[in-house]
Structures are given as structure tokens and as C-alpha cells.
Amino acid sequence: MNPIQPKTAARIDDIAPFHVMDILARAQALQAAGHDIIHLEIGEPDFATPAPIVEAGIAALRAGHTHYTGALGLTELREAIAGFYASRWQVAVEPARVVVTPGASGALLLALGLLTGPGDEVLMADPGYPCNRHFARFCEARAVNVPVDASSGFQLTLDLIERHATSATRAVLIASPSNPTGTAIAPAELARIHDWCAAHGIALIVDEIYLALTYDGTEHSAARWDDVFVVNSFSKFFLMTGWRLGWLLAPAWAMPALERLAQNLFLAAPTPAQHAALAAFAPTTLNILESCKAELRARRDFLLPALRERGFVIPVAPQGAFYLYADCSRFTSDSQAFANQLLELAGIAATPGVDFGSHRATRHMRFAYTQPLPRLAEAMAQLDRFLQT
Numbered sequence: 001m002n003p004i005q006p007k008t009a010a011r012i013d014d015i016a017p018f019h020v021m022d023i024l025a026r027a028q029a030l031q032a033a034g035h036d037i038i039h040l041e042i043g044e045p046d047f048a049t050p051a052p053i054v055e056a057g058i059a060a061l062r063a064g065h066t067h068y069t070g071a072l073g074l075t076e077l078r079e080a081i082a083g084f085y086a087s088r089w090q091v092a093v094e095p096a097r098v099v100v101t102p103g104a105s106g107a108l109l110l111a112l113g114l115l116t117g118p119g120d121e122v123l124m125a126d127p128g129y130p131c132n133r134h135f136a137r138f139c140e141a142r143a144v145n146v147p148v149d150a151s152s153g154f155q156l157t158l159d160l161i162e163r164h165a166t167s168a169t170r171a172v173l174i175a176s177p178s179n180p181t182g183t184a185i186a187p188a189e190l191a192r193i194h195d196w197c198a199a200h201g202i203a204l205i206v207d208e209i210y211l212a213l214t215y216d217g218t219e220h221s222a223a224r225w226d227d228v229f230v231v232n233s234f235s236k237f238f239l240m241t242g243w244r245l246g247w248l249l250a251p252a253w254a255m256p257a258l259e260r261l262a263q264n265l266f267l268a269a270p271t272p273a274q275h276a277a278l279a280a281f282a283p284t285t286l287n288i289l290e291s292c293k294a295e296l297r298a299r300r301d302f303l304l305p306a307l308r309e310r311g312f313v314i315p316v317a318p319q320g321a322f323y324l325y326a327d328c329s330r331f332t333s334d335s336q337a338f339a340n341q342l343l344e345l346a347g348i349a350a351t352p353g354v355d356f357g358s359h360r361a362t363r364h365m366r367f368a369y370t371q372p373l374p375r376l377a378e379a380m381a382q383l384d385r386f387l388q389t
């Protein structure tokens with residue numbers, strides 16, 4: 001008997017792969033063949049998780065903390081997260097409004113699962129973090145990708161939101177600082193958007209995964225409003241990508257439904273990781289994290305002018321994250337082909353703009369400064385040789 005393969009759901013055809021994974025696979029193949037490749041493609045810091053967090057994780061495993069926690073997370077961790085809002089951002093947050101999730105990814109899925117369904121629309125910036133439109137699709141909702149440019153610091157504005165909102169709009173999703181541009185939304189604009197959303201019964205979701213990696217200006221958390229869905233994570237500032245831990249702050253009315261969703265979708269976030277994260281807020285850990293942040297800032301301050309001098313256009317200096325989103329139209333109108341050439345001929349792996357949307361995507365590249373300064377300097381020397389030929 002010839003087995004007949006079951007049909008997959010229609011949504012599967014709409015979930016695009018990351019092109020960066022092709023770049024990464026090719027980069028690894030080149031490396032295996034003996035080539036030196038400088039990795040500026042992947043969106044994760046090169047630093048190891050700080051030792052106090054690792055030690056706390058090991059201790060948790062040894063102490064037998066290997067069972068489920070409650071679906072909303074460990075009480076101590078929810079309290080510690082609320083405490084971080086008070087100490088770092090001077091915002092009072094009720095621990096009862098914190099959901100500990102498997103990464104910001106889990107938080108985004110929970111928020112969109114709570115708020116959206118068939119036919120509903122979610123407004124988000126293009127370019128933006130690619131998974132967001134796929135999370136919306138997974139919920140049978142529609143991501144409305146709003147083209148943004150330098151004039152608004154690559155962020156949504158109230159004007160853009162008003163122009164794209166329809167009676168089907170259920171949520172507005174903002175990431176600040178943004179991936180791929182590293183640019184932050186102006187606090188006054190966010191306040192205007194917040195008030196408009198509140199007046200229209202539209203949910204505001206603010207992804208602050210890069211907020212603690214803000215190099216210029218004040219870190220403004222949207223948690224100052226208790227009706228906003230605020231997404232954050234231990235992945236980036238806390239250097240814990242592989243531990244899969246994040247959180248969602250939600251309005252009080254949403255908590256019972258979110259608890260039900262969390263119970264059903266993933267039962268709980270990883271228990272050893274939750275115990276490890278309790279050490280993330282200790283002063284010694286925060287000192288380590290701040291020195292890594294200072295190193296990231298120094299890399300930005302090196303790479304931003306270096307790329308600009310070489311003809312890449314980066315109209316807005318990114319305030320945070322670890323990305324530079326560069327217009328490469330001086331060299332190409334096909335950034336995917338350009339990314340392949342950069343990899344093959346210059347040994348530099350970077351991400352083509354198509355991973356982040358469709359608005360002028362073929363004219364942009366994202367460079368993640370997740371390599372030490374000497375490697376970034378080597379990358380620029382290799383880029384010079386490449387551009388000369």
C-alpha cells in the first residue's frame with residue numbers, strides 16, 4: 001500500500017521561512033570547508049549567560065526543580081519581574097499582571113491568541129520582526145504591514161495607524177527599539193497611540209525585548225499604562241536566548257483568559273530556567289549585563305559610521321538593540337543576491353531585508369553587531385576589498 005500523506009493546514013503555506021537560515025546554513029558550509037566567516041546575521045548576542053544565572057540554573061536542577069510550575073510562572077519570579085519595573089523604569093506593576101512565558105515568542109502568541117481571530121486585523125510596522133505576521137496568521141487573523149521609513153524613525157505613528165485602521169482592527173503592535181532597525185518610538189507619539197487605542201477599544205501590544213538595550217536617551221516602558229500588553233524577554237539584555245524565557249504584562253481583566261490559554265498552549269515556562277532567572281536581577285548579574293551592554297554600544301558606535309562611510313545609508317541612528325538596518329541601494333537593487341555575494345566573496349554573513357517585510361526590502365540589509373570589535377574591523381576590511389572589485 002502506498003501511504004497517502006495527510007494534507008497540511010492552509011496556514012502552513014503562508015508561514016515563510018527565514019532567509020537568514022539559508023545564509024546561516026551556507027555560512028556554516030563555507031566554514032566547514034575552511035573559510036573564515038564573520039557572523040553578523042543572527043539576532044542573538046555572542047556573550048554567554050552570566051555565571052550567577054548559570055549557577056542558579058544548575059542549583060535548581062540539583063535541587064529537583066524539574067516539575068511544572070503554575071501556568072503563570074513562579075510567584076517569586078513574577079514578583080522579581082515586577083520589582084525590575086520599579087527599580088529600572090520607576091513603574092509600579094502588580095505581580096499578578098505578570099505571565100512568565102517561553103520567550104517573548106510565547107508572550108506574543110498569548111497576546112495575539114487572546115485578542116485576535118478569523119478576519120481580525122493587527123497593525124504592525126514593515127520592516128518589522130517577521131514572526132509577528134506569522135503569529136497573527138496562526139490565529140487566523142491578518143497582519144496589516146504598514147510601511148514605515150526614516151521620517152518616523154521606522155516606527156508606526158498615530159497618523160499611519162488612523163490611515164490603516166478598519167472596523168476589523170483589533171490590535172496595534174509596536175516593537176521599540178525595533179528589530180531590524182534598532183530605532184525607538186518617541187514617548188509622546190506612543191502616548192498619542194495609547195490614548196487613541198484606549199478610546200477605540202483596540203489593544204496596544206508593545207514589544208520591549210530591546211528596551212533595556214537602549215544606548216541613547218531614557219528607557220521609557222509602556223508599562224506605565226496598565227491597559228497595555230507589554231512583551232519582554234530574558235533573551236537579549238539578560239543573554240538567555242536558549243533558556244526560552246520571557247514575560248507578558250497584561251491588563252488585569254485579561255489574566256484569567258491568559259492563564260487558561262497558557263495552561264493549554266504550553267502548561268508553563270521551563271522550570272529550571274525560571275529558577276535561573278531569579279538570579280538575573282541580582283546586582284552582581286546586572287553589573288555583568290551592563291558591561292556587555294556597554295560593549296554592544298561601543299560596537300554600534302564603530303559599525304554605524306563605518307557602514308555609512310562605505311556608502312550604506314542608515315538615515316536614523318539606532319538608539320538600541322544590536323542591529324543596523326542599512327539601505328544598500330548604492331550597490332544593488334537585490335539585497336538577497338547582495339547578501340549571497342557578501343558571504344561568498346567577502347566572508348560576511350548578514351541578513352537580507354526580505355526577512356523583515358516587503359517595504360523596500362530588496363534595498364536593505366540587516367547587520368547584527370554580535371561580534372567583538374576586532375571582528376567588526378576585519379569585516380570592514382573585507383568589505384573594502386569586496387567593494388573595490
Ligand SMILES: Cc1ncc(COP(=O)(O)O)c(C=O)c1O
Nearest residue numbers: 043103104105129179233235246
Ligand atoms: C522584536 C522581537 N520580539 C520577539 C523576539 C523573540 O524572542 P524570544 O522568544 O527569544 O524571547 C525577538 C527575537 O529576535 C525579537 O527580535
